[in-house]
Amino acid sequence: MEKEITIRKPSDMHLHLRQGDMLKTTVRDASAWFAQGVVMPNTVPAINTPERLISYRDEILSRNPGFKPIMSFKLYSGMSASEVKAMADAGAVLGKLYPAGVTTNSEDGVKSWLDIKETLGAMSDLNLVLSIHCEWPDTFVLDREYEYHREFAAIAKAFPDLRMVFEHISDRRSINFVAGLPDRVAGTITAHHLLLTLDDVIGANMNPHTFCKPVVKGPADREALRQAAFSGDKKFFFGSDSAPHLKAKKESEAAAGGIYSSPVAVPLMTQLFEEKGKLEKLENFMSVYGPAFYSIKPAESCITLVQKKSTIPAVIDGIVPLYAEKTVSWSIKA
Ligand SMILES: [Zn+2]
Structure with missing residues (x-):
């Protein structure tokens, strides 16, 4: 008999759904596996007004009303307390800080937290979550995340x-840095940072499909991330x-x-949690700790996975997915 596991439907605590035609693909694929997701605001134009937040949320819901978008806004230098309040009133749960120039559509990002003191004060007063792409620009690429610790x-x-x-x-x-901060600080961990190292990007021919920001790092980094994901520490959850x-x-x-x-x-x-004998930690990491940190309900529905091999497509609607053409040993139960 095939091995099975049933868990609460996961929550993706960091998700880019993009815009326009691509939403058809991204909402379909996210909602197949996730009950809800923290939707990132680095669209063009960015989600930084109440009108844009509401229309983006409506567009996402129109694709699948069963998938709950957890809405964010993008911080900008000089954003006032009343502007933050308007975002919260429109339904924002978090604000996202992109340091200027570190990733997709971040040219207009924030240079220093000193430029957004009023913004952060208002977020704190309104109990909004501050989410940060932690990389300090213009430093050596493999140290950029570490170089951001001081600002954080x-x-x-x-x-x-x-x-x-x-x-x-x-x-x-x-x-270690996140673990050493108070409980009001948490960290997300991605699938690709738990699975890949720099060898998968430039170890053989350069592979642009494994290229991301922050770039995946060495085996010791991946191992430390895995130990955090397997630890049962509620500060670390899936995004x-x-x-x-x-x-x-x-x-x-x-x-x-x-x-x-x-x-x-x-x-x-x-597959990873099963191979490492940590399957009992999977549900909390994927489905429970993230919503708990955000004070959001976890999914009430469940999904069942069966240990049954399938091959990941080479391309999905013009996009090459992670692990394209490779075999994965778990599938959703029909
Ligand atoms: Zn992101």
């Missing part, structure tokens, strides 16, 4: 009630950072950063 610590110190998420942890030094780009945009001389993992992340995580 300064914000945490200045706003002692603010809940903060260190997004997509990739560096082993960040695991896919699934970030699709069309195949042509990845296979170019300026490959865009981002990995499309929504369609495969849950079976791949089940």
Whole structure:
């Protein structure tokens, strides 16, 4: 008989759904595996007004009313307390801080937290979560995340009630850093950072489909991330950072950063946890700790996975997914 596991339907605590036609693909694929998702605001134009937040949410819901989008807004220098309040009133649960120039559509990001003091104070007062892409620009690429620790610590110190998420942890030094901060600080971990190392990007021929920001790092970093995911520490939970780009945009001389993992992340995580004898930790990591940190209900529905091999497609609607053409040993139970 095939081995099975039933867990609460996962919550993706960091998700890029993109816009326009791509929403058809991204919402379909995310909702197949996830009950809800923290939707990132780095669209063009960015989600930084109440009108845009509401229309983006409506567009997502129109694709699948059964998938709950947890809405964010993008912080900008000089954002006032009343503007933050308007975002909260429109339904935002978190604000996302992109340091200027670190990733897709972040050219207009924030240079220093000193430029958004009023913004952060208002977020703290309104109990909104601050989510941060933690990389300090213009430093050596493999140290950028570590170089951001100082800025993160300064914000945490200045706003002692603010809940903060260190997004997509990739560096082993960040695991210790987050673990050492109070319980109001948590970190998301992606499937690709738990599965890949730099060898998968540049160890053989350069593979743009494994290129993302922050870049995947060494075996010791991956191991530290895995230990955090397996630890049962509620500070560490799943956020896919699934970030699709069309195949042509990845296979170019300026490959865009981002990995499309929504369609495969849950079976791949089940496979990893099972292989490492940690299957009993899977549900909390995928489905419980993230919503708990955000004070959001976890899914009431469940999904069942069976240990049954399938091959991941080479391309899904023009996008090359994580682990394309590879075999995954778990599938959703029909
Ligand atoms: Zn992201």
